[in-house]
Amino acid sequence: MDFSAIIPALPGLADGLWMTLKLMALGVLGGVLLGTLLALLRLSPNKLLANFAATYVNYFRSIPLLLVITWFYFAVPFILRWITGEDTPVGAFASCLVAFVMFEAAYFCEIVRAGIQAIPRGQMGAASALGMTYAQSMRLIILPQAFRKMTPLLLQQSIILFQDTSLVYTVGLMDFLNAARSRGDIIGQAHEFLIFAGLVYFTLSFAASQLVKHLQKRLAV
Amino acid sequence: MISIQNVNKWYGDFQVLSDCSTEVKKGEVVVVCGPSGSGKSTLIKCVNALEPFQKGDIVVDETSIADKKTDLPKLRSRVGMVFQHFELFPHLSITENLCIAQVKVLGRSKAEASKKGLALLERVGLAAHAHKHPGQLSGGQQQRVAIARALAMDPVVMLFDEPTSALDPEMVNEVLDVMVQLANEGMTMMCVTHEMGFARKVADRVIFMDAGKIVEDCPKEAFFGDLSARSERAQQFLAKILQH
Ligand SMILES: Nc1ncnc2c1ncn2[C@@H]1O[C@H](COP(=O)(O)OP(=O)(O)OP(=O)(O)O)[C@@H](O)[C@H]1O
Ligand SMILES: [Mg+2]
Numbered sequence: 001m002d003f004s005a006i007i008p009a010l011p012g013l014a015d016g017l018w019m020t021l022k023l024m025a026l027g028v029l030g031g032v033l034l035g036t037l038l039a040l041l042r043l044s045p046n047k048l049l050a051n052f053a054a055t056y057v058n059y060f061r062s063i064p065l066l067l068v069i070t071w072f073y074f075a076v077p078f079i080l081r082w083i084t085g086e087d088t089p090v091g092a093f094a095s096c097l098v099a100f101v102m103f104e105a106a107y108f109c110e111i112v113r114a115g116i117q118a119i120p121r122g123q124m125g126a127a128s129a130l131g132m133t134y135a136q137s138m139r140l141i142i143l144p145q146a147f148r149k150m151t152p153l154l155l156q157q158s159i160i161l162f163q164d165t166s167l168v169y170t171v172g173l174m175d176f177l178n179a180a181r182s183r184g185d186i187i188g189q190a191h192e193f194l195i196f197a198g199l200v201y202f203t204l205s206f207a208a209s210q211l212v213k214h215l216q217k218r219l220a221v
Numbered sequence: 222m223i224s225i226q227n228v229n230k231w232y233g234d235f236q237v238l239s240d241c242s243t244e245v246k247k248g249e250v251v252v253v254c255g256p257s258g259s260g261k262s263t264l265i266k267c268v269n270a271l272e273p274f275q276k277g278d279i280v281v282d283e284t285s286i287a288d289k290k291t292d293l294p295k296l297r298s299r300v301g302m303v304f305q306h307f308e309l310f311p312h313l314s315i316t317e318n319l320c321i322a323q324v325k326v327l328g329r330s331k332a333e334a335s336k337k338g339l340a341l342l343e344r345v346g347l348a349a350h351a352h353k354h355p356g357q358l359s360g361g362q363q364q365r366v367a368i369a370r371a372l373a374m375d376p377v378v379m380l381f382d383e384p385t386s387a388l389d390p391e392m393v394n395e396v397l398d399v400m401v402q403l404a405n406e407g408m409t410m411m412c413v414t415h416e417m418g419f420a421r422k423v424a425d426r427v428i429f430m431d432a433g434k435i436v437e438d439c440p441k442e443a444f445f446g447d448l449s450a451r452s453e454r455a456q457q458f459l460a461k462i463l464q465h
Contacts, residue, residue, distance in 0.1 A: 118365050125271055126308035130322035130374060131298025140321060 003192050009183045016179025017200070023093075023165045023175065027100035028158045034101055035108025040138065042113055053109070060106035065099075066167050072099035073171040090174045104161055105208035111153045152216040159208050165203060176200070222247045222282055222378050222409045223268055229276035230263060237263045238274065239433045245378070250410045252420040252441075255430035256458055261413040267379050268411065269300040282377050298326050301371030301379040305387050307363040309355035309370070315342065316351045319370050327374065334373070341369040345399050361392030368399055374460070379403065381412040415462050421445060429455045 006013075007057035008181040060068070076095040119142050143205035147154075166177040174182075177197055184193025223245040230238040237260050245251045253261050266272040268279055270286045270293045278287040284296050309318050319338030323329045329337070342348050345365040347358075355363055364384055371379060381400065385393045397419050404410055404423040414420070420427055420441065427444040429437035431454045437444065440441060 120306075120308075122304055122306055122308045123310065125266075126302075126304060126310070127322075128271060128294070129269055129297055129300070129302040129304075130370070131294050131326040133294045133320060136325055140325060141310055145310075148312060 001192055001195075002189065003187050003196065005146050005187055006192065009193075012183055013176065013179050016176040017172055019093075019164070019174055019179075020165050020176040022102060023096060023168065024158065024162045026097055027104055027161055027165070028154075030097070031104030031108045031161075032112075032154065034105035036112050036143070038105055038109035039112035039116060042109065043116060057106045057109050059217035060103050065103050065164055066170060068103045069096055069099045069167055070170055072096070072102070082089070092168070092171045096168045096173055098169060100161065104157070107157055108154070111150050111157060112146065115150035115153075116142055118149055119145050148219065151219065152212050155212045155215070156209065159205050159212070162205060162208070222249070223291045223411065224280040225264075225268070225277075226279065227277035228264070228267060228274050228279060230267065230272070230274040237433050238267070241277075241430075241433075241435050243428060243435060243438050245409060245411050245441040246363075247409055248407045249425045250404045250408075250412070250423050251426045252424040253411065253413045253430060254415055254417075254420075254458070254462075255436075259430040261430055262382050265382050265411060265413050268380055269302055270299045271297075273301075294326070299375055299377050301374060301376035303364070303367050303371055303379070303381045303384045307355070307360070307367045307387075309363055309367055311355050313354075313367055314351070315347070315353055315355065315358075318355065318366060319373050322370075323373055332341070338369070340371055342366070345369045346395075352379050359392060360388045361395045364388065364392075364396045365399055367404075368396075372403075378411065380426060381410065381414065381442040383413050383415070383420040385414065385416060417459075417463060429458065430456075431458075 038053045038056060041049045042057070044050055072095045073092060076090050076098055077088065080090060123141055123145070126136055127141040128134075132140065165175055168175050169178040169181075172178075180193045180197035181190065184190040225241055225243050228238050228241045229236070236311075241260075241264055243251075253265065255261050263272055267274050267286075268281065274287075278285055280286070281296060281300060284291055286293070286296070295464060297392040298321075309315075310321070313321060316335055316338055320331065321340065323334035323337065324331060339348060342351055343366060347362055347365055350358060350362065355366070358366065368379075368384075368388070378382075384400070385396050388396065393416070397416060398417065400410070400412070401423050412419075424441045426438065427439055428435055429444075429452075436452050437455050444451070448459065451459070
């Protein structure tokens with residue numbers, strides 16, 4: 001084993017890591033936004049909306065992420081052409097991001113829903129009694145409390161997404177893992193690069209989950 | 222001020238309220254009592270439309286709740302409500318608890334809202350706690366903040382749902398004192414409570430509910446004056462709570 005070849009490859013690996021982090025951050029952001037919307041639909045008294053959201057969640061939780069990524073890679077340009085009527089090249093990054101957001105939203109939805117349901121019903125009553133509309137009560141009273149409670153779970157799910165971003169190699173996106181592997185392959189040192197990549201994933205994920213544990217303790221008191 | 226007209230409410234097949242009718246005039250204090258599960262909370266929550274009802278109507282300050290065109294959030298902003306478990310917003314400071322609805326619902330400026338909030342906090346004797354969070358206050362203090370929060374909206378009427386029953390005994394009086402003061406200032410009040418001392422002191426009328434019906438509805442003097450004229454259910458109930 002000779003790890004010295006990794007040093008000159010570091011700038012390229014950093015680009016890959018940046019891609020991974022960008023996918024994760026934007027995926028989490030979009031996933032939480034869409035997931036919150038889905039959670040509100042699932043809890044809505046309107047049966048049609050609630051059923052739609054439930055179906056969405058159950059569907060995306062029953063199929064592999066890899067499938068969603070490949071599917072969107074082909075589907076997104078097709079759908080855009082259908083909407084706009086012309087060829088709109090979107091590229092692998094955009095289609096992967098859409099796939100992550102749609103897929104993760106299903107998981108974030110369940111976290112947010114449980115978070116909302118954990119807030120005592122009286123809080124909604126008190127907000128309404130002060131004249132707040134349903135939307136105001138949710139935005140100002142219920143969601144801020146719910147998000148505080150679920151922060152550890154949301155972060156835990158983000159760490160999972162951090163690892164899952166490696167699946168984008170299927171559509172040729174240069175994330176961290178793909179960058180490491182392709183660089184290793186070229187110079188015939190695939191093992192060293194993969195071991196290095198594993199170490200980086202482990203260090204970052206482990207450090208992040210320790211941080212979450214610490215946060216969990218602090219939020220619990 | 223409040224006119225409850227033949228209100229009926231069902232949970233599925235179970236009738237929680239049957240044909241409830243009564244009036245609360247401006248400046249009147251009405252105490253509602255009755256055994257657990259008799260529908261007191263449900264009735265008082267119908268008054269600000271927190272609970273929907275299927276038949277009858279409630280008119281609050283000339284606004285009908287059954288009328289589909291009524292803007293219910295607007296109506297609720299003019300009716301103060303105090304809950305058994307305080308329901309302060311734990312993620313907000315006391316000042317923010319007092320201001321949030323003034324700003325977001327009534328459209329007051331932040332400065333105006335906090336001035337009003339602080340004045341009310343002063344009035345319930347808690348000005349020194351303005352910057353704290355609800356979790357840092359005792360139950361009695363939290364309930365006084367909750368009363369101040371409701372008053373900050375300049376309500377035309379105040380509803381209380383067992384405001385002292387979740388409190389340790391030594392904190393009951395600090396809350397009752399605030400309520401007595403409010404009653405003496407002429408606030409229109411509808412209070413679900415088993416504090417008969419409070420009822421004796423400030424109530425104009427006492428309503429007794431049992432199994433979803435208003436069984437007794439009479440002036441305080443009559444209610445406490447001649448027990449033998451009361452219904453059998455009311456006598457049993459009073460015998461139980463007046464022992465203490
Ligand atoms: N959401 C609900 N679904 C079904 N039944 C309910 C619901 N809420 C209340 N009830 C029933 O309605 C009845 C009246 O309840 P309510 O809370 O108004 O009684 P209460 O007089 O306030 O009693 P307490 O003194 O215990 O507060 C009770 O029998 C209760 O079990
Ligand atoms: Mg009750």
